Amino acid sequence: MSAETSLIPVMDLLGGQVVRGVRGDRQAYRPIVSALCGSSDPATVARILCAHCATRRLYVADLDALMGGPAQFAVLHRLIEALPGLELWLDAGFADAAAAQALMTRLGSFAAAHVVPVYGSESLTSREALAQAFDRRDALGARAVLSLDRRDGQPMDPAGCWQAPELWPQRIIVMTLERVGSNAGPDLETLQAVRLRAAAGTQLIGAGGVRHPEDLLHAHDAGAEAWLVASALHDGQLPPAARPNP
Template identity: 60%
Template sequence: MEWIPVLDVMQGRVVRAVRGDRRSYQPVVSVLCAGSDPVTVAQALCRHAAASVLYIADLDALQGGAVQTDVLRALGAALPGVRFWLDAGFADVVAVRALLAQVGPEVAARIDPVYASESLRDTQALTERIDAADRPGLRAILSLDRRDGQRLDPAGCWEQPARWPARVIVMTLERVGAHTGPDLDTLAEVQRRAPAARLIGAGGVRGVDDLQAAAQAGAVAWLVASALHDGRLPPVRAQGGGGCGPGA
């Protein structure tokens, strides 16, 4: 089971995500490092999890504001060996291309766009190639979002598994930062719809036992933040060196 650390960034600071109620998020307090500077927190998360992938949720963009391109550039410079799964409220492929042009080629080459079902205008983006000539092998990631049993899905992504990319995130927002355990029922539902998909879960992890249960349920990875900041997941020993900044 791969742990993918999550960086929730709002107004240039890392915040603590709780139950998807973005208006109430506060600057993060972590046992891994001091302060809420994105670079400092990202390095600490990646070092602790020996991670080569960092999930970035740009909460400004997700709430209709501008993408925090300065933060992305700073993270790109500080974490040269890391790929970024970026959720920035992308409505379509045009929005992704615009973002890639803004951050510069070096950072753009390491961004995998996350299409959140709550943000997509339609499902065409899930099967359309993005700057394929310059970035062979890039595949979008779909996040199937739900809160309190309701699908956040204006484009109808949940009902079109034939359009889903190879990687699918199962995002249960009311469990994010809530210490209520992973949503394995929804994971199983998505697995039935797309047996060949690589499923990544999000929300609810309280410790290693939850991650083991999620792996047995079919998840290949899980997005984690609160459990790392609270010290409920032990450090991972990097194998053959890491790619997450100083001390990886």
Template identity: 60%
Template sequence: MHIIPVIDLLDGQVVRAVRGERRHYRAIASALCGSADPRIVARRLCEHCATDTLYLADLNALQGRPPQLEWLRTLLQDQPDVALWLDAGFSGPDAAAHLLARLAPTAAARVTPVYGSESLRSREALAACFAPPSRALLSLDHRQGAPLDPAGVWELPAQWPRRLIVMTLSSVGSDGGPDLDTLAAVRARAPDAQLIG
């Protein structure tokens, strides 16, 4: 099993996600980390999970604000052996390329863009995001049974990449475990996909 820890980063602090209600997120309090400092949290989570991959949700960018580029650079420098899956509210491949171009080439090579259905703005963008040789991931986002999907991504399984994240925002931070019903529904529509939930 490959465990990929997740950090939600808001205004330079790691916050505790609660059911996708971002306005209520507060700095994390954890016995494992003892801090909301992203460097400490990232280091401890990666050590604890014995992983070489970290998922970072830039909540500033996801809410339409500038990405936390300095923190992204800091985390990549502080964790030189860790690959980063980055969800920064990318509307399409040009937005991801623009952000990655602002990193050092060696650092940018360790970042995998995550395109969330809540952020993609067109079906054309969906196709462009996963045109070869893309290594990006698609996050199928929904809350309380309703897709977060302005572009209609959920209705286009033929255009989904092989690796899919199934993100049930209303379950995040609820201590309710994975959303097995939605994972099963996505599996039925994409039987060959690698599901991450």
């Protein structure tokens, strides 16, 4: 890992457009207005974000699905066709492994190799679903990521994921929703608390609050392998990457 935590650019998709996430208030999200992108078209924004961050990895939150609607299959399909080298980390409100597998099947052969399902603690329905989602005997489970979600100091966690570190996978996102789009700085305290409970070698990815390169240096010191970022990129607060992220 470098002396600075690497970036994973983020796209929030709502109604077929890229929107700006602010503090997790999804009903109020509006199409992105960006210093980088003159468009809210997903494929256009994805290309620009990945080029700016010198990465092929992109995190996508399907907000339609996260709010209880159907996944934006057509939008996702167009996105992966437009960027065939993409590694797509996808949170589409998966309640369990069967829900993730159903969407991967619809997305076709590309998904089998390039889509990484992200299971959010706000969406998983039970401890059994948590365990099955990260069954390493299954190819999908072996590459899946867990997002430990919290808002206003409280876990978003009907399945009790925060209290089951023995079931955590090798890669964990620590998502503090009230910091998203807030320009308030990253929640390093929560990330460090998760680090103390996670197994040795667990890769931690933070989410929310990054404002500038100095925040990424502090995130590295706190143990973050990478950080999910959107607003700071669109607001021109993070310069172009000089080399590809790991």
